[in-house]
Amino acid sequence: MNGGVREGAPVLLMDNVSFFYAGERSGAGVAGISLSLCAGELALLCGRSGCGKTTVTRLANGLAPHFYEGTVAGSVRVCGLDVARAELWETARLVGSVFQNPKSQFYNVDVRGEVAFGCENLGFDPADIERRVDDAVREFDLAPLLDASIFSLSGGQKQRVACASATATSPRLVVLDEPSSNLDFETIARLRAAIVRWKESGAAVLVAEHRIHYLDGLADQVIYLDEGRIAHRWSGEEFARLDDAERVRLGLRARSVADALRFPERSRLAPDVPSRSDDGRAGQTPRKAAKPEKPPIRFEKLTADYRKNGAFERALDVPSLELPQASVTALVGPCGAGKSTFAEAVCGLNRCEGTMEIDGERLGKRDRRRRCFMVMQNVNHQLFAESVLDEVLLGMTGDDRGQRALSILRDLDLDELAQAHPLSLSGGQRQRVAIAQALATDRPLIVYDEPTSGLDLAHMRQVAETIRGVRARDATQIVITHDPEFVLSCCTHVAMMENGRIADTFPLCEETANRLADLFLAYDRP
Amino acid sequence: MEFLQSGAGVRTVRLDPRTKIVLLFAVSTVLLLGGNGPAMFAVRTTMLLFPFALLAVSVRVRVAVLMLAAYLGTYALAVFAAPALSGVANAFVVASATVVSRFVPTLALAYFVFATTTVSEFMAAMARMRMPDWITIPLSVLFRFFPTLGEEARAIGAAMRMRGISPLRNGVTYVECALVPLMSCAVSIGEDLSAAALARGLGGPAKRTNVCAIGFGALDIAVIAVSAAATALLAASLTFPGAIA
DSSP states (O other): OOTTOOTTOOSEEEEEEEEEEOTTOOSOOEEEEEEEEOTTOEEEEEOSTTSSHHHHHHHHHTHHHHTSOEEEEEEEEETTEETTTSOHHHHHTTEEEEOSOGGGSOSOSBHHHHHHHHHHHTTOOHHHHHHHHHHHHHHTTOGGGTTSBGGGSOHHHHHHHHHHHHHHTOOSEEEEESTTTTOOHHHHHHHHHHHHHHHHTTOEEEEEOSOOGGGTTTOSEEEEEETTEEEEEEEHHHHHHSOHHHHHHTTOOOSSHHHHTSOOHHHHHSOSOTTOTTHHHHHHOOSSOSSTTSOOEEEEEEEEEEEETTEEEEEEEEEEEEEOTTOEEEEEOOTTSSHHHHHHHHTTOSSEEEEEEETTEEEOHHHHHHHEEEEOSSGGGGOOSSSHHHHHHTTOOSTTHHHHHHHHHHHTTOGGGTTSOGGGSOHHHHHHHHHHHHHHTTOSEEEEESTTTTOOHHHHHHHHHHHHHHHHTTOEEEEEOSOHHHHHHHOSEEEEEETTEEEEEEEOSGGGHHHHHHHHHTTSOO | OOTTOOOSSOOSOOOOHHHHHHHHHHHHHHHHHOOOHHHHHHHHHHHHHHHHHHHHHTTOHHHHHHHHHHHHHHHHHHHHHHHHOOHHHHHHHHHHHHHHHHHHHHHHHHHHHHHHOOHHHHHHHHHHTTOOHHHHHHHHHHHHHHHHHHHHHHHHHHHHHHTTOOHHHHTHHHHHHHHHHHHHHHHHHHHHHHHHHHHTTTTOSSOOOOOSOOOOOHHHHHHHHHHHHHHHHHHHHHHSTTTOO
């Protein structure tokens, strides 16, 4: 299938394209976008949140203006096809797409059907589809999952299915919109391998991404967007040579795995919270509490099971674990290792056994629900009230609760938004409202589930700063994350989880930073 | 979470989706409209056992037992509460137990249909029946939409428990707290699902092909025959109330 395109002609050609979303639709418009991408090349779109990266990917696969309505000017051509005018199903013959959220990009409930879905829609011959599905399944190592329900897969496995499904139609252009947001290092390595294969097979690849380290050495062009316009354009080599200070000034994440895993200079020089003079010591002697007068939080015999095909399997098995008070522990490990199950068990939200001890007090499941708090990955699940202030007051007691609520909002930089509706806030602000709920009800332990997925450098640092601020109020925190840059910017300890067990724990300081690197890199080459 | 999951791998009964639709229609009609007399009682009993049996043989024994217990419980309540209670209490208990007991078998069957049909099979069956896209596509989205919404609802429930919002303590507020985030989730899930499907060519004029093999076997014919017979008997007993004793 060559589509009658000349050898060497660009697969994707955007000429002075502008797009503005219609009506109240949220999304950043773009203007004056020109780019040309040939077969076997990769273009990386980067820039701060809301710079219009996603819009450019939507223009390439035709979702803008056909699904996301708006006004478009200029021309977008894929192998000569005028995408803005052609129907979406015509574009689908040439373009394969993978989206950010693995949860909501499937149409089928079974893996096999999902991989075949695009081919079926395009009316390929059933025998041909069988062959394509087999090839894609082999390429993405999906054979063991083929007959599984998609709902039982981990986020990483879902993203593999999405990639296989995009591959099965042999697209000329592959469009990826923040595909790594919810992925662990192992799946990111697989994603990189898939991109290499696409490039080798002669497909052009367009990626919009914040976490760009895994594209190191793969990008042929790097396009930096700022407020909907192309502000910089580099070749792959030029981008790699760019000064690191400039990279930070542009608000970009680490460019290589080595950069992402480098222990930050800053945190060594400036202790995050001035009041805590024992910071350094806390880092080096984790098993002994940072503050001798306060015993650590202790977990014992924490176990949980889950049902699989009618039989129970152990999902969590933590014989004992101690967290120093006011520490920030990064809980790392591959997708499906039991990190979320652990977090739910800690907060008393799932069926589990075992105990937890805070300040010498043993907490059962019901007590844990009152004393621990989880900031969920989709923070919208926990916003119920009509205004930010009501959200914080909900569950508070005492006569001075109004004043305390306002002081918490001030600490989290939310005081000006006290009367705003929670759903009118930005993602980061919503997250801080959830944290405010936890502080308002004096929870000694706060657990975060992937708080930085899909965040740019500035927002990631903002979350890190908030977590350091919460630490100053003596709350202990656990952060589930796949983001080493984030771990290095605010965590004091690391716990590695594997197959439902805590495989390793250590305090995080300059000397142990390489152990953290080992944990992440263990999965780099599958 | 096993809610409504369709595992294409575990399938002991292989019924054509069209057969399932016929059966669903027959079971719901017979059980809701009922009909009187010993003959219709026999027909009703046969039809109501179908869903539980199908669930049980398709390795969903736990659901089958739970549903059957719910049915027997409400049925027994309707029978034994009637003489024991009087006045408003009697009317309320008997009426609600009767309604629930009549719906449970249909719900069990709907569960079976959702849990054992893949989207691909469903779309193939609809295409064979020459259903237009505007009927097939929205219906096929339901297969994904409810389980996805179920996952969201579970997360919202957890968030509420964490904040001590409970149906007993908060009443109407509880419902409001649950619905507001659920609605906003439903909207964004629906939008993402549609975008992903359209970007992969759903709804084009090309005749959609299909890799799954559907078709009628001996079991399908047996199930359809029983469904047709039951519906016919019901129709007969309703038109000529005296004819079938």
